[in-house]
Amino acid sequence: MNKLTELDSLKSYIETEQICSELAAEATQLVFGEGSNNAEIVFIGEAPGKKEDLQGKPFVGASGRLLDEMLESIGLKREDVYITNIVKYRPPNNRDPLPAEKQAFLPILQAQLGIIQPKVVVTLGRHSMNCFLPDLQISKVHGEPQSVTLRFGNTKIEDGIWRQLDSASSHLPDSTFQMVILPLYHPAAALYNGGMRQTLFEDFSQIPQLLKKL
Numbered sequence: 096m097n098k099l100t101e102l103d104s105l106k107s108y109i110e111t112e113q114i115c116s117e118l119a120a121e122a123t124q125l126v127f128g129e130g131s132n133n134a135e136i137v138f139i140g141e142a143p144g145k146k147e148d149l150q151g152k153p154f155v156g157a158s159g160r161l162l163d164e165m166l167e168s169i170g171l172k173r174e175d176v177y178i179t180n181i182v183k184y185r186p187p188n189n190r191d192p193l194p195a196e197k198q199a200f201l202p203i204l205q206a207q208l209g210i211i212q213p214k215v216v217v218t219l220g221r222h223s224m225n226c227f228l229p230d231l232q233i234s235k236v237h238g239e240p241q242s243v244t245l246r247f248g249n250t251k252i253e254d255g256i257w258r259q260l261d262s263a264s265s266h267l268p269d270s271t272f273q274m275v276i277l278p279l280y281h282p283a284a285a286l287y288n289g290g291m292r293q294t295l296f297e298d299f300s301q302i303p304q305l306l307k308k309l
Contacts (some may be wrong), residue, residue: 097132098132098133098210098211099132101210102127102128102132102207102210102211105127105203105206105207105210106125106127108203109125109127109183109203110125114183114199114200114203115182115183115184115196115199115200118182118184118185118186118196119184121184121185121187122143122148122184122185123148123149123151123185124148124151125151125183125184126143126147126148126151126152126153126180126183126184126185127179127183128153128177128178128179128180128207129152129153129173129177129178129179130173130174130175130176130177130178131174131175131176131177132177132210132211133211134175134176134177134211134213135176135213135214135215135306136171136175136176136177136213136214136215136216136217136302136306137176137177137178137179137207137208137211137213137215137216137217138154138162138176138177138178138179138217138219139179139180139181139204139216139217139218139219139223139226140153140154140158140178140179140180140181140219140220140223140281141180141181141182141191141192141219141220141222141223141281142180142181142182142183142184142185142186142191142192142196142222143180143182143183143184143185144156144158144185144189145185145189146159147159147180147185148184148185153178153179153180154178154282157283157286158281158282158283158286159282161282161285161286161292162178162219162282165282165295165296165299168296168299168300169299169300169302169303170303177207177211177213179204179207180223181197181200181201181204181222181223181226182196182197182200183200183203191222192222197222197226201226204226205245205272208245208272208274209245209272212272213274214274214275214306214309215240215274215275215276215277215302215305215306215309216274216275216276216277217276217277217279217302218276218277218278218279219279219280219281219282220233220279220280220281220283220284221233221281223281224236224276224278227241227243227245227276228241228243228276228278231278233278233280236278237278237279237280237294237298238277238278238279238294238297238298238301239277239278240275240276240277240301240305241275241276241277241278242273242274242275242276243273243274243275243276244272244273245272245274275305275309277298277301277302277305279295279298279299280294280295280298282295
C-alpha cells in the first residue's frame with residue numbers, strides 16, 4: 096500500500112473500532128489530518144475546535160490563520176507539511192481533551208507518524224508536547240529540539256492498527272522510530288499576546304535550519 100492508502104485505512108480504523116465513541120457522538124465529524132503524505136514536518140495540536148469540527152480540517156480557525164502566517168514566514172505552505180491533532184474529535188465546548196481521550200488516540204497518532212516518517216515533529220502546546228515529552232515543561236523547553244524514540248506494538252490497539260494497515264507495508268516502522276520533536280507554544284496562546292507571538296515566531300524560524308541538519 097502507498098502512504099495515502101495507509102492513512103485512509105487508519106482513518107477508517109478510528110471509525111470502525113469506534114475510538115472515543117462518546118466524543119464522536121457529540122462531534123460533527125472526524126478531523127483526521129491534512130497535508131502532504133511525504134511531509135518532512137508534521138504539526139500536532141491537541142484537538143479540533145468548532146470550525147475544525149464543521150469543516151473536517153485541522154487548524155482552520157484563528158489559530159490556523161496564525162499557523163499559515165508562520166509557515167509563510169519560512170517559505171512553506173500547508174500543502175508542504177502535514178497537520179493533525181492528538182484527539183481527532185472536538186471535545187464538547189472546546190474543553191481540554193481528557194487524559195483517557197489522549198491515551199486512546201495516541202496509538203493512532205503514532206501510526207500516522209510511522210506512515211509519514213517526518214524529519215521533524217512540531218508539537219503545538221503543552222498537551223501535544225506531553226504526549227512525547229511527559230516530564231518537561233513547555234515554558235522551559237519551547238524552541239529546543241528534542242530527540243525521542245517511539246516504540247510500537249505494545250498495545251492491542253497498536254496490534255490492530257498494524258493488521259489493518261498491512262504488516263508487509265514498507266512505510267511502517269519495525270518496533271521503534273527515531274524522530275526530532277520541536278516543542279512550541281500553541282498559536283492560540285499568541286493571538287492576543289504580542290510577547291508570546293514574537294517568541295512563537297522566533298522559535299518557528301529555527302525550522303529550516305533544523306531540517307538542514309537532519
